[in-house]
Amino acid sequence: MGEVKAILFDVFGSVVDWRGSIIRDLSAWGSAQGLQADWATLADDWRGKYRDSMNRVRSGKLPWMNLENLNAITLDEILPRSLANLGPDQKHHINMVWRRLDPWPDAVPGLTRLKSRYRIATLSNGNVALLAAMAEHARLPWDMIFSAEQFRHYKPDPETYLGAAKLMDLAPGEIMMAAAHVSDLEAAKACGLRTAFFPRPLEFGVAREQSGGDFDILAKDIEDLAAQMGC
Amino acid sequence: MGEVKAILFDVFGSVVDWRGSIIRDLSAWGSAQGLQADWATLADDWRGKYRDSMNRVRSGKLPWMNLENLNAITLDEILPRSLANLGPDQKHHINMVWRRLDPWPDAVPGLTRLKSRYRIATLSNGNVALLAAMAEHARLPWDMIFSAEQFRHYKPDPETYLGAAKLMDLAPGEIMMAAAHVSDLEAAKACGLRTAFFPRPLEFGVAREQSGGDFDILAKDIEDLAAQMGC
Numbered sequence: 001m002g003e004v005k006a007i008l009f010d011v012f013g014s015v016v017d018w019r020g021s022i023i024r025d026l027s028a029w030g031s032a033q034g035l036q037a038d039w040a041t042l043a044d045d046w047r048g049k050y051r052d053s054m055n056r057v058r059s060g061k062l063p064w065m066n067l068e069n070l071n072a073i074t075l076d077e078i079l080p081r082s083l084a085n086l087g088p089d090q091k092h093h094i095n096m097v098w099r100r101l102d103p104w105p106d107a108v109p110g111l112t113r114l115k116s117r118y119r120i121a122t123l124s125n126g127n128v129a130l131l132a133a134m135a136e137h138a139r140l141p142w143d144m145i146f147s148a149e150q151f152r153h154y155k156p157d158p159e160t161y162l163g164a165a166k167l168m169d170l171a172p173g174e175i176m177m178a179a180a181h182v183s184d185l186e187a188a189k190a191c192g193l194r195t196a197f198f199p200r201p202l203e204f205g206v207a208r209e210q211s212g213g214d215f216d217i218l219a220k221d222i223e224d225l226a227a228q229m230g231c
Numbered sequence: 232m233g234e235v236k237a238i239l240f241d242v243f244g245s246v247v248d249w250r251g252s253i254i255r256d257l258s259a260w261g262s263a264q265g266l267q268a269d270w271a272t273l274a275d276d277w278r279g280k281y282r283d284s285m286n287r288v289r290s291g292k293l294p295w296m297n298l299e300n301l302n303a304i305t306l307d308e309i310l311p312r313s314l315a316n317l318g319p320d321q322k323h324h325i326n327m328v329w330r331r332l333d334p335w336p337d338a339v340p341g342l343t344r345l346k347s348r349y350r351i352a353t354l355s356n357g358n359v360a361l362l363a364a365m366a367e368h369a370r371l372p373w374d375m376i377f378s379a380e381q382f383r384h385y386k387p388d389p390e391t392y393l394g395a396a397k398l399m400d401l402a403p404g405e406i407m408m409a410a411a412h413v414s415d416l417e418a419a420k421a422c423g424l425r426t427a428f429f430p431r432p433l434e435f436g437v438a439r440e441q442s443g444g445d446f447d448i449l450a451k452d453i454e455d456l457a458a459q460m461g462c
Contacts, residue, residue: 068400119363129400132350132375144363144376149398167380169299169360 001216001229003174004194007114008123008146008164010155010179011131013203015111015122015222016101016138019043020202025097033090037082040205045078046071047204054125054154066127066149071095098126099133103140104200110222111141113231119143123164123177125154144168156187165193178225182213189215196225232447232460234405235425238345239354239377239395241386241410242362244434246342246353246453247332247369250274251433256328264321268313271436276309277302278435285356285385297358297380302326329357330364334371335431341453342372344462350374354395354408356385375399387418396424409456413444420446427456 022043053070056062072095121144128147146164153159172192180200189195196217199210212218219225243249253274284301287293303326352375359378377395384390403423411431420426427448430441443449450456
């Protein structure tokens with residue numbers, strides 16, 4: 001691992017707890033607005049359409065659009081099951097919840113340790129404005145923000161991993177992709193990146209077993225990753 | 232100015248002292264290498280070709296290439312006047328000097344103050360890897376790095392100012408461009424951005440008078456800009 005100079009992180013689920021955060025944020029907001037809804041169902045329905053919505057862009061069925069634009073379309077599809085008669089400002093507030101996600105408890109301390117020795121950055125399907133606002137909200141100490149939006153390709157397209165490598169002026173082998181998702185890491189590995197897996201058993205609410213794969217590092221969480229990377 | 236949410240900074244000359252840094256850095260390295268050269272002449276010759284070299288790309292005479300690739304070409308053109316018989320590693324070391332530029336004394340304290348209230352980012356013709364390495368070297372606390380490289384257009388092309396606005400999901404009027412160069416600010420203003428000018432009388436070594444222009448803020452330096460922006 002001596003040649004690794006930068007670590008790219010998947011964000012949704014890996015660094016931040018999208019499900020718990022959406023439920024907490026929208027429950028509090030909904031109460032203040034007098035809105036009753038099953039926010040857990042909304043979160044799960046929304047996330048359930050996440051990959052399909054990006055695949056519509058990846059396959060060319062939809063023109064390029066960034067994640068917040070995609071999420072707004074998906075939200076309109078899934079909202080009727082949870083809530084009716086929302087105004088545009090309310091829908092916008094809900095759509096912007098992804099900017100307000102909270103980190104897993106180990107994320108900020110782990111990233112801060114890694115930052116002392118490596119350049120750390122996002123490599124996320126979230127758009128730049130979303131990731132920048134989230135960094136401010138969650139105090140994530142990124143050196144750089146790389147987003148599918150800059151490459152006009154969603155992960156796991158190789159253009160994302162190799163695009164970030166090119167912008168960093170690093171060889172793929174000098175970069176490590178870190179994520180709680182095997183498919184992301186397998187795609188990064190196929191592009192020549194180093195890989196680090198850590199599980200997030202509670203990402204989808206109900207505890208699940210997650211087994212790693214044939215990756216360079218298997219860690220318990222981001223603090224453990226920092227320890228294994230000598231920080 | 233109440234609507235400004237983000238401040239974009241020109242970097243070379245505005246935030247960092249390219250001329251003083253190049254002379255200091257290469258003088259020290261040259262001594263260690265046993266190389267005698269007039270480093271001030273090298274810095275001035277190199278910078279003298281800066282705008283022309285980007286204009287070759289802007290006009291389509293050269294295909295898109297990032298600033299470090301352009302700088303390497305320019306360096307080969309101007310080196311013979313200062314130094315002969317350098318090896319490729321030595322040329323590379325010289326070309327990477329832009330990653331090691333030092334900030335003007337007010338830059339880090341001013342940016343740190345502005346960061347408490349605004350999102351702060353580069354909008355530079357430097358490439359991403361250069362700007363990221365410089366941020367680490369000079370401890371520049373950017374929230375984001377925007378570079379001509381991401382837009383495949385050099386300033387003052389409007390694609391740079393408007394591209395950054397789009398990635399930030401902000402209207403041009405919610406963004407302020409801050410620079411020590413009138414031409415950069417005039418181009419930003421034409422795109423609808425707010426503008427802040429501060430002089431760098433010693434940018435080119437010999438003290439010069441710099442008058443501002445019809446910009447929203449005229450500041451003495453970045454600390455004064457922070458004060459005027461309420462930080």
